[in-house]
Amino acid sequence: MSAETLSHDPSASSEPGMGLKDRVGDLPPIVWKLLSFALFFGLWELAGRIPISLAFPPFGDVVVALFGLISSGELIAAYGRTLPPLLIGLSITSVFGVGFGVAMGLSRTSEWALFPPMIILQTAPMAAIIPLITYAYGIGLTAKVIAVVILSLPMVTLNSYNGIRYTSDSLLEMTRSFMGTRRQQVVKIMLPHASGMIFAGLRLGISGGFIGIVLAELLITPTGIGDIISYYRSVARYAEMFAAIFSIIALATLVLTGLQVVERRIFKALGQGSLR
């Protein structure tokens, strides 16, 4: 086989001899993503049309219900109640989660003090524990913020901790070789090295926060998006119920994608793409 036949020439992609595999491989990533969505929602529509259950609406009905909820203002009002505890909880988690994780990575005392409670929080069955929060904090905003924090904090803390704790020994050795101070070691080596893990923890924490707020609104007292879900479920208007669930998943996905974009930009600015 000659070298010419092995070489890949993009301009030749439309040549008659080109295989389907090569043509498909040339599709831009966005097309793949859209195809993936189309396949998923198409299967959903099909399953709803069969129907696999009277309680499973076609995707088209869910979209119509979603627009109905938005245009009536019901969904926006619901998010007006869901977002404050979520944002407060995630802010607390971002500050304290990263702070605790870094402290645990740098100090044995902090590690011993914080590692066990974080593991307990991470492994505890949260759906069973969230109703207990009401005994101490009632059914208001505080209880929901705590639910968000409980679900998100351990992930951020433990990821940050692991990022710091497992900084490459050779990099630390290098700092010492260059007579670097402890502060320089932390700021210039450990934190940049851990930043990938910290961001991964924040992404997991945000996911946990969304789970926490929905669980709190379903299990503590129905408000916001949890109220819409439980109300429409109770009266068997499943298209609206699915629309509410769909909206919170879409919002969480958007937030996570946004964080990923921020993360990429930060790493690009710092020239640390290779660490990712």
Next chain:
Amino acid sequence: MNMIKPIGIAALLAMTALGAQAQEVGTIRIAEADTFSGEDLIQLIAYERAKERGVEIELSSLRADDIVFQAVLNGQVDMGVGDSYEPIVNLDAPVRNIYQIRKLAYIPVADKTLYPDWEALDGEAFVVHARGSGTETLAEIVATAKGIEFSEISYVPGSEVRVVAMQQGNIKATFLDMVSSKVLIDSDPERFGRLPMDGVDASDSTLYVNADFLAENGEAVQILLEELLKSAKATVADPSWPAAQREEFGLLPDLSDEEVADITPYFEAAVAAGIFPTDGGGEAAATSDVLFLAQAGKLDPAMAEKLEKVWDFGPLDAALKVADGDQ
């Protein structure tokens, strides 16, 4: 001695044959959203009596009314106890109500030092059992009737829980069941009191069935309805009957002495309030329920002309004929 053995064998065979005959009637799986308590004794006794007539009853207690409805709709259970009107109408589901278990009997109570009447609750928060519950519908109807608007309707499931919340001052006004309202008001008559409300004729819970199951198991369903009717009639005639039957059948063995002592007073109060229909509700109950839900904007009032969409009166009519014939 030689005679005893054949007689014993014959008796055993006869019992086996009877047992086999009883098994043929069928099994009904029934789900309810609450844990069973002394207040459910009419049903529990009826289930036991239906078992004696060869209808095996399998009971399960699920977390919420809508999950019970889902289970019935998807055929995981055959019957549900609770509220099913809106789900049936919204889904055009092959599920039908067949029996009114008990009527709605909730009493509006408030911290009288803050809210002496309904007008004082205008713009204030009100607490009900759950989203889409009968108490929420009641709250909406009473607000419309009194020309007031609650700032917020919030949800605290369970009358007993709301009593504690009222006593602790966490909530100020709510609906409670009869027993709980008495407990609350007796705990501090100076502070707590009833708010005036006209009587409402609607179901607190109905028995509903998967239509496919009903079509294939008419006999078993009819036996169950006959026993429910008999239990309701016996209770209305003598409110101490459920407590006595509980002992006879060994039902709810885990009840505390205090809970056992509360059984007859509850049925005395409930019978006096006319909670238990002795005719299974039927068309009158269906009409009242539809109009009640229509008043709260939850159902189209025109549904009162299409009751067959939400009820199947056939099994109850058949059971009533037998039950009336027995008397």
